[in-house]
Amino acid sequence: MAQLIGGLATSHIPAIGNAIHKGLQNAPYWAPFFAGYPPVQQWLGAQKPDVVVMFYNDHGLNFFLDKMPTFAVGAAAQYNNADEGWGIPTLPPFKGEVDLSWQIINTLVGQDFDIVTCQDMLVDHACTLPLKLFWPEGEAPVTIVPININTVQFPLPSAKRVYALGKAVGEAIAAWDSSKKVVVCASGGLSHQLDGERAGFINKAFDLQFMDSLVSNPEWATQFSTLDLVEKTGTQGVELLMWLAMRAALSTAGPSVKEVHRNYHIPISNTATGLMAFEVA
Amino acid sequence: MAQLIGGLATSHIPAIGNAIHKGLQNAPYWAPFFAGYPPVQQWLGAQKPDVVVMFYNDHGLNFFLDKMPTFAVGAAAQYNNADEGWGIPTLPPFKGEVDLSWQIINTLVGQDFDIVTCQDMLVDHACTLPLKLFWPEGEAPVTIVPININTVQFPLPSAKRVYALGKAVGEAIAAWDSSKKVVVCASGGLSHQLDGERAGFINKAFDLQFMDSLVSNPEWATQFSTLDLVEKTGTQGVELLMWLAMRAALSTAGPSVKEVHRNYHIPISNTATGLMAFEVA
Amino acid sequence: MTQPTRQIEGTTPFDGDMARKGYALNKMCFSFNSADNRAAFKNDEEAYMTQYGLTEPQKAAIRSRQVLDLIAAGGNAYYLAKFAGIFGLDMQDIGAQQTGMTKDEFKAKLKAYA
Amino acid sequence: MTQPTRQIEGTTPFDGDMARKGYALNKMCFSFNSADNRAAFKNDEEAYMTQYGLTEPQKAAIRSRQVLDLIAAGGNAYYLAKFAGIFGLDMQDIGAQQTGMTKDEFKAKLKAYA
Ligand SMILES: [Fe+3]
Numbered sequence A, B: 001m002a003q004l005i006g007g008l009a010t011s012h013i014p015a016i017g018n019a020i021h022k023g024l025q026n027a028p029y030w031a032p033f034f035a036g037y038p039p040v041q042q043w044l045g046a047q048k049p050d051v052v053v054m055f056y057n058d059h060g061l062n063f064f065l066d067k068m069p070t071f072a073v074g075a076a077a078q079y080n081n082a083d084e085g086w087g088i089p090t091l092p093p094f095k096g097e098v099d100l101s102w103q104i105i106n107t108l109v110g111q112d113f114d115i116v117t118c119q120d121m122l123v124d125h126a127c128t129l130p131l132k133l134f135w136p137e138g139e140a141p142v143t144i145v146p147i148n149i150n151t152v153q154f155p156l157p158s159a160k161r162v163y164a165l166g167k168a169v170g171e172a173i174a175a176w177d178s179s180k181k182v183v184v185c186a187s188g189g190l191s192h193q194l195d196g197e198r199a200g201f202i203n204k205a206f207d208l209q210f211m212d213s214l215v216s217n218p219e220w221a222t223q224f225s226t227l228d229l230v231e232k233t234g235t236q237g238v239e240l241l242m243w244l245a246m247r248a249a250l251s252t253a254g255p256s257v258k259e260v261h262r263n264y265h266i267p268i269s270n271t272a273t274g275l276m277a278f279e280v281a
Numbered sequence C, D: 001m002t003q004p005t006r007q008i009e010g011t012t013p014f015d016g017d018m019a020r021k022g023y024a025l026n027k028m029c030f031s032f033n034s035a036d037n038r039a040a041f042k043n044d045e046e047a048y049m050t051q052y053g054l055t056e057p058q059k060a061a062i063r064s065r066q067v068l069d070l071i072a073a074g075g076n077a078y079y080l081a082k083f084a085g086i087f088g089l090d091m092q093d094i095g096a097q098q099t100g101m102t103k104d105e106f107k108a109k110l111k112a113y114a
């Protein structure tokens, strides 16, 4: 059976791709952000996972309001990155782990998750940037299964529902007939708001409490409704749902987790950026 | 509050559209099929519903395997019919009941159904033909909310899950702040199989038992797995899931239902055709 | 796939394995919703199949017009119906072909269920 | 809508009401994923807006480049970002505009959260 060895979580922002492209990692603005990643890169270098299951939210690249899914699971052999409207250079395609995709799809539908399956799927910066941040040299030596969670159009799935999804994904990984090592990854958050008179809103106290909760009390944030989360974390801060799904998956792999590393830096663009890595204990 | 007054169920087959187009309703082959509809047409003429919530399955017109939903709810102001590959004349567009669409969407996501929302949606013969059969003269005097249930790609949602969906839709209709009269409609089945060495398979005994069960024991068919249903009703017979969703919605509107009418005729094309109409009692 | 495999006689459920295998074939058939695409296919079948990236077994199955071969190549009934439509075949033609009957025999078989 | 309305200061959740209202506007912004479409828009904004069926308030909001107006017209942040990108505006330009600050003031506001 496959082994779920740990979990990762990171913020994503298009500007990060630009900074990587321009080699600005050590510029004063960017250094406190990029400095967070080497410990996680080293951990990954030692652990050598084969597959990343990526919880992320599409930003209007692959999905539009004509067919807006709540949860969408990729089942493609290859995922292409593409122009999201800003002409930022795209990353090379990523290889899909199709067997695991179908393992997850079968498990989820079997547990009454009404997912969309995607045999063709463009992946945006939210899916690609974490892989570049964790494996900065060349192409990431992993295959992927992208799982998209709607943060674009309300009603969003509740935090509770997302947590349940993550658990089911964890169970699917554990039951996968494979000798591969898997990590789950969350891409999104932490608190930020791009739109409205409250643009630029950040909530450090909440973010830190949320990061702490993931270590030992992972269901803490499932008490909040979507509007609670908007109020506390901003309209795009709800992307922390990805972190919940990731952590829920880990909860199925062992009785507890060990925090490998974390970083928190304000601001990059309009965002409070967070980074965490967990090992199954 | 809106009133859910009854439910309809009918088979759909592209050839029916052709027969209507060519005026073959009284031809010997077609008469036993079309003869089933006038009592239901009269009932609808007396009841005068304003809105039809249509459970149907897309046949590869609006959805492909790149984004294949389990459940998709239409939220468009207008739904266009289109060529499905055979060049059969299309029907004029249907008006959407957008307020009810969002009422249903909000209720479903609130109850942990992970639906796809569609603000743009082509509707195929499965959505259009029932309306033409029930209102043969001119355009159907109703607005619609189409709800698509995957029967194309396995894993399909289980019969149990579809029943739960139908119940939630019924609850959403009952809680809709409107004075409109609503009927729920199922389009699909009954037993038939188009593909494989078993093509042409029909199971009359099962169909009749299923139709009976809908009157007084509506959850009867939820005991069956998807593969049970394939075995008993054929690869496309699983479209009877639509009937289950429709009946489940009715179960929320009153303690029981009264059967208004039924018809069952073998065969049209490769299909055992069924028709039922229920009134909330 | 960890799904338990259960055989149903003469039946191939279109599951993940089939969906993977048949993707290009089904995508081509999906394109036949458009009359222009149907015309383009008829005009040059080989070029059209190559454009959609069909595998060699899929191309052979399309050339053969044999529905059972198309299913074995990953074809899905809902999409294959659009391919059959190009040749004016109805569901009873297809049923007859798959069951090795004449169309009249197949019709009689259906009627016998009544 | 039977959803209880709850006000969050300076915030417009993109719910069903907004999604309905903003459909044409967001569809146009979604089209800006393509460089060709961005060029077509820049070449003739009015014709492009008409092609996508924008309402008069949506057209006015696009002409004004005012993000708050675009939101009021049903625009969604994820799609509007693509419109802003056409003019080389980053998220801090947009944040400054919406909050009535200079960009430096807006950056200072963000930094103060650290
Ligand atoms: Fe984001």
Ligand SMILES: [Fe+3]
Pocket: B012, B059, B126, B188, B189, B236, B239
């Ligand atoms: Fe059908």
